[in-house]
Amino acid sequence: MTDTRRHFPATGRSWSELQAEIRARSAKDVAWKDGRSPVFVFRNDQKTYEVGRDAFFECFSENALGRLRAFHGIGSMEKDVLDFGLDLFRAPAGAGAAFTSGGSESIFIAVKAARDAYRARTGADRGTALNIVVPITVHPAFDKAANGMDLEMRRAPLREDRRVDVEAMAELIDERTILLVGSAPCFPHGVIDPIGELSDLALAEGIWLHVDACVGGWIAPFFTRNGRPTPDFDFHFPGVRSLSADLHKFGFCPKPASTVFYRDKADLDRATFKADAWPSGSFSTATLAGTRPGGAVAGAWAVLNYLGEEGYRDAARRLAAMVDRYCAGIEAIEGLELWAQPDVSIINFGSKSLNILAVADRMVERGWLPGLTKAPRGMHAMLSMLHDGQACEDYLRDLRASVEEVRLHPEMTSKLEAVY
Ligand SMILES: Cc1ncc(COP(=O)(O)O)c(C=O)c1O
Structure with a gap:
């Protein structure tokens, strides 16, 4: 058995070195800033984040x-x-x-x-x-x-x-x-x-x-x-x-x-x-x-x-418009359907004709962290403004392509399982 335990550092290191290492260690993270994580992170806009x-x-x-x-x-x-x-x-x-x-x-x-x-x-x-x-x-x-x-x-x-x-x-x-x-x-x-x-x-x-x-x-x-x-x-x-x-x-x-x-x-x-x-x-x-x-x-x-009622109402307006774009885009893809009408900003959808986990697998290949549900089998995302704009377009484009691949190759399977 290989011992993977690291030893307590013998000497100190400079902040610049440590900062560079932090960034290097995070380099392979899911591209969450581009909206590719369906969970864990939330954003309104840049200014709210900075405040x-x-x-x-x-x-x-x-x-x-x-x-x-x-x-x-x-x-x-x-x-x-x-x-x-x-x-x-x-x-x-x-x-x-x-x-x-x-x-x-x-x-x-x-x-x-x-x-x-x-x-x-x-x-x-x-x-x-x-x-x-x-x-x-x-x-x-x-x-x-x-x-x-x-x-x-x-x-x-x-x-x-x-x-x-x-x-x-x-x-x-x-x-x-x-x-x-x-x-x-x-x-x-x-x-x-x-x-x-x-x-x-x-x-x-x-x-x-x-x-x-x-x-x-x-x-x-x-x-x-x-x-x-x-x-x-x-x-x-x-x-x-x-x-x-x-x-x-x-x-x-x-x-x-x-x-x-x-x-x-x-x-x-x-x-x-x-x-x-x-x-x-x-x-x-x-x-x-x-x-x-x-x-x-x-x-x-x-x-x-900073936001006050005005700012939260503006955020809610943009969030609702984005959720509607996702829902319309998903429902426009033949074979997919929403498992529920979202009340706020979580979407969950699947398919009665396609293996949705195989679709999710194809999304993983395209760089998306899959959000999944097991009952009913489906894909899932908790959407904030990280998922708006280009991220929404990219997601729907990749989802269309992934569905098409699975439709052409119904034998495709997946080892994916729902994990939070
Ligand atoms: C409905 C609901 N309740 C509770 C929690 C737990 O929150 P936290 O992860 O901040 O402990 C979550 C997290 O996603 C949630 O979705």
């Missing part, structure tokens, strides 16, 4: 953990960002919020709060087996949280329009159900679950409803305000008790940045971990992380203020 980056570096060393005692600037910017979210998501007076490192963290602590609320209400002890009821399409962050807290995941199937079947969710509920979840939108198919119906169910059953708006949260409301209504998903529905929304996706803010909101501050308290047993006194965080980058808070604050 976020520059603000991040203004507060590069500050630690948001110390925002209440040392870094008052970070503390006040974080409050602004959370207030903006409470406003956007129509949270009532008395709501609470936290700034986290990403969707997974926002989800994890919301699930913890729901579990603790259930225990407080029912008196269930730590040994009681509990479950959460989710659409089959929820992000694995819920599996991660369930795994970490020993909760059973119960997955409900979808309706024909690929939104969760709320009756099926209702059938999975029992007296040990601590949480219901809906997505806005779900990652696999890009559609928003029927949050109004889930809200009614949650109220009728007295169960916590979390809306995972990690993808759509910070942008979908602006689609609606532009006159392109997206289904409602926020605290306007009385059964919605918590909501996660990522700034580092369609808020166009620098990573790592997400937000989680609670209808009632008491639930923020439940999500907050407090300890006092060690010699250094009381410690409390409403996040999983302790130390957090001050730059992420400053970056989010700057981007939200």
